[in-house]
Amino acid sequence: MAGLDQEAALGELRRDIDRIDASMHQLLMERGRIIDRLIAVKGGTTSTGSAFRPEREASMMRILAERHGGGLPFDAVEGIWRIIISTFTHLQAPFAVHADVSGDATAIRDSARFHFGFLVPLSTHHGPDAVIDAVASSRGDLGLVPISGVSVKPWWQRLEEENAPKAIAHLPFVDRPNHPAAHPVLVIATSFSGEGLSSVALYSVRGLANDSSALAELGGTVLSRQADNGLVALPRDIAPSEVASRLGAASARIIGSHPATTPAGS
Numbered sequence: 001m002a003g004l005d006q007e008a009a010l011g012e013l014r015r016d017i018d019r020i021d022a023s024m025h026q027l028l029m030e031r032g033r034i035i036d037r038l039i040a041v042k043g044g045t046t047s048t049g050s051a052f053r054p055e056r057e058a059s060m061m062r063i064l065a066e067r068h069g070g071g072l073p074f075d076a077v078e079g080i081w082r083i084i085i086s087t088f089t090h091l092q093a094p095f096a097v098h099a100d101v102s103g104d105a106t107a108i109r110d111s112a113r114f115h116f117g118f119l120v121p122l123s124t125h126h127g128p129d130a131v132i133d134a135v136a137s138s139r140g141d142l143g144l145v146p147i148s149g150v151s152v153k154p155w156w157q158r159l160e161e162e163n164a165p166k167a168i169a170h171l172p173f174v175d176r177p178n179h180p181a182a183h184p185v186l187v188i189a190t191s192f193s194g195e196g197l198s199s200v201a202l203y204s205v206r207g208l209a210n211d212s213s214a215l216a217e218l219g220g221t222v223l224s225r226q227a228d229n230g231l232v233a234l235p236r237d238i239a240p241s242e243v244a245s246r247l248g249a250a251s252a253r254i255i256g257s258h259p260a261t262t263p264a265g266s
């Protein structure tokens with residue numbers, strides 16, 4: 001394209017971009033004006049903890065993934081929405097994120113920043129115990145503990161106690177190959193009010209058999225294991241009182257739950 005024509009075409013495209021940017025900014029500010037009303041409606045629940053609602057967020061991320069098309073990478077779209085949603089959650093009730101960096105520190109930092117952005121303060125800790133302590137002594141903070149297939153310590157047993165923090169979400173919310181923050185992470189929180197058990201129930205199992213056929217029959221998976229102690233995911237509709245006997249295990253206690261991480265329809 002010749003010089004002047006190119007200048008004109010570029011000018012037009014840039015005006016388009018400026019117009020779109022202005023509307024996106026207006027819409028974000030309009031979204032921001034909803035916060036005060038959200039705080040008023042949630043009332044008591046935000047005063048006891050964070051405004052983070054994993055089921056709602058997981059469903060928003062699924063809808064986003066299903067609606068998405070075209071050449072814009074979904075990784076970028078998801079990242080933008082994670083910042084929007086985390087910012088709104090933080091504006092409703094300030095909270096911090098505590099991450100266990102004793103394993104792959106870079107990966108867990110990437111996960112924390114991808115899912116919660118830079119507005120939410122991030123503290124790093126050495127090991128799951130320190131993260132659980134930080135969450136337990138906070139008001140609505142979230143803990144991030146990476147899930148590794150084999151664990152040196154059965155750290156999840158700390159969550160068995162009635163008043164201990166519980167696992168409430170799994171990151172990434174919607175799994176897919178090559179996710180930019182693919183490191184599997186459990187989100188731990190205290191005083192989580194409200195939505196009941198999410199679709200994947202998490203159990204601390206003691207005396208877990210090596211043979212995994214009983215677990216497979218129930219549609220469960222071992223997220224992490226240390227000797228015969230397991231952190232086990234099972235569908236929510238299995239009666240918790242039956243889990244230990246159906247697995248032939250010594251005990252099975254609920255230590256939280258998380259929304260399904262598969263896209264709808266899959």
Ligand SMILES: C=C(O[C@@H]1C=C(C(=O)O)C=C[C@H]1O)C(=O)O
Nearest residue numbers: 051052053056057084085088089
């Ligand atoms: C707005 C809410 O609070 C938080 C912020 C959300 C958002 O900004 O979209 C979504 C879920 C919550 O974690 C809500 O509960 O709907």
